[in-house]
Amino acid sequence: MKLKVAVLFGGKSTEHEISIISAIQAIGYINTDKYEVIPVYISKNYDYYVGEDVGKIEEYTHIPELLKKSTRVIWVKDGDKVSLVRYPMKKFGNNVITTVDVAFPIVHGTNVEDGTLQGFLTTLGLPVVGCDVLSSAVGMNKYVMKTVLKDNNIPVLDCKCYTWKDYEDVDGLVAKIEAAFTYPVIVKPLNLGSSIGIKKASNKEELLEALDLGFEFSRKILVERAISQLKEINCSVLGDYESAEASECEEPVNSDDILSFEDKYIGGAKGGAKGAKTGGSKGMASLKRKIPADISSEMRDRIRKMAVDAFICLGCSGVSRIDFMIDMATNEVYLNEINTIPGSLSFYLWEPLGMKYEHLLDNMIQLALKADRENHKVVYSFDTNVLEGVHLGGGSKGSKM
Template sequence: MKLKLAVLFGGNSTEHEISIISAIQAIGYINREKYDVIPVYISKNNDFYVGEHVDKIEEYTHMNDLIKKSTKVIWVKDGNKVNLVRYPQKLFGNNVISSVDIAFPIVHGTNVEDGVLTGFLQTLGLPVVGCDVLSSAVGMNKYVMKTVLKDNGISVLDCKVYTWTDNEEPEKMYDSIEEKFKYPVIVKPINLGSSIGISKASNRDELKEAMELAFEFSKKVLVEPAIVKLKEINCSVLGDYENAEASECEEPINSDEILSFEDKYIGGNGSKGGAKTGGSKGMASLKRKIPADITKEQRDQVRKMAVDAFKCLGCSGVSRIDFMLDEETGNIYLNEINTIPGSLSFYLWEPLGKRYTQLLDDMIDIAVKQDREAHKLVFSFETNVLEGVHLGGGSKGSKM
């Protein structure tokens, strides 16, 4: 009997459209002999929609029209089952669109990839493909991630965080940055991906512009030294906290000093590129060298650091971990982790013989395994602690 697999994408995120590309691409490669796939589109208002059109990339050029001809649903737990139910409900007839056995979020960015969506799905009791709430949240927060990794001996660049409150006295903030770091510096929102809001500053005027841009996207901004002679290296990891393996390494080829949103998702796309369903190739369209132009020793170091970081953060499923190689010193630093990477980094596994369909199968198998393990744990127990408790009225409340 096939498992009913809900693939969720979209959401209230600056990376909404990229999520659509990644998910529809993946849907075209999921093993239909093992899974009944239910595409679930999440609008920018965080409403859920299903229907025959939501897995067709061409429909998203007119999102309002797509929503009108799709069915809005809510998630309802019914005993041991989780159903997608039509909302608002019809007075007559069956309102259950489908039951769901496993949830597969393919989402990017704040409000979805940061553990918010995973937490919601877990409260329903669904197995969820990918990272849990904690690893998702830590992976999204660049400062927390760096702190955890640094404490576990994984090399990261020093950094400092500034908030909206600091920005109320901007000159004082700029002084603090210049005392801490030499130019150039990199300025980035603390919790965004896809290079959104990231810029390089080589002097105070550029720093002002960079901070203003980053604060448009986040209440907290991270500043770190820029590596002048930089080579970027990316590596994907598949597994969980017990067992994990590293992919081939890649070297992105960017058109500017910082790999931009356009470099990642727009540049190099042909009008007919993409998955079996058509449309953009997403991160797979990025100009890159695979394998990366690095030594065997550097490749081994990157792959080991990637697995160590993946396990350290308690990740699951597939993540992509981005590194910075300082070509002047030879030092390698972990830059960030993408807990749900664009295109699920399938292109990094194909050189090692793992096709996209197998990669997706492996990710789902890991989620099923972790769900079995979770059912062995005790999350509640019988107690009589509420017997005999009387709560009095009044503004001061009462003591037990």
């Protein structure tokens, strides 16, 4: 019998639309001889929808119309069974739309990729494809990620974290930043991807603009020095805490100093992606890039090893993409950030090594099933008589028993 795999996408995120592209692209490649695929769209209000048209990319040009002809559902756990149930329920007849064996979130950004959705799915007892709650949360929080990596001798740029509270005294904040760094600097939201809200500042005026932009998208921002002679290199990793392997390296071709949202998702939309089955924008697969990257074999080996080390260090699972920066003036390499659910799942980085997208997706699902089997071996609760005879104090201040 086929495993029922629910592919979840959308959500309340600035990368909502990119998630739709990544997920429907992947849905077209999952092996339907082995798995029954259930597309599950998450609206920006956190409502879940299924239906015949939910997995069709052309339907998302008019989302309100799509939702009218789709079925809103809720998740219901009944013993070991997890079902998608019609909501509101009909008074008569069966309200169970389908059961689900595995959850496959293909979501990007805050409120979904950051462990929030992974935690919800975990409480249902479902195997979840990709990173768990902790690695998802750490991967999304750039400051925490850098701290963990730095503590494990993986090179990252020094940075400072600032909050809305700091922003209330913007002149004081600028003074702090100028005391900590020399221009140019990079200002970025703490927990966003797709280059949203990121800006380079070469003077005070530009810094003020960068702070305004960063704080528009996040309550916390990160500031670090900008590398003047920069080469960006990306590498994907597949595996889990026990074993992981690196993909081919790519060198994105950007139109400015910083790879922008437009560079990633709009500028190359007409070009298409090798092997893609859907029309229009192909997500990250449409980005202009050099594969393999224009780097020496020694640098390639160095980056691929660093990528695997970081992936295992952060406790990741499934597929992640790790972005690096090379300072061409010093030849030093720094890990910039990790994308725990990368755009297009970075399938285009595995094809040069002979791994087809179908096999990449199958590996990710099998890793989730492996983790689920291991979790069932762990003791999470046990019978105890600790509640027997307990009498809570009737108003005695500070009484715990």
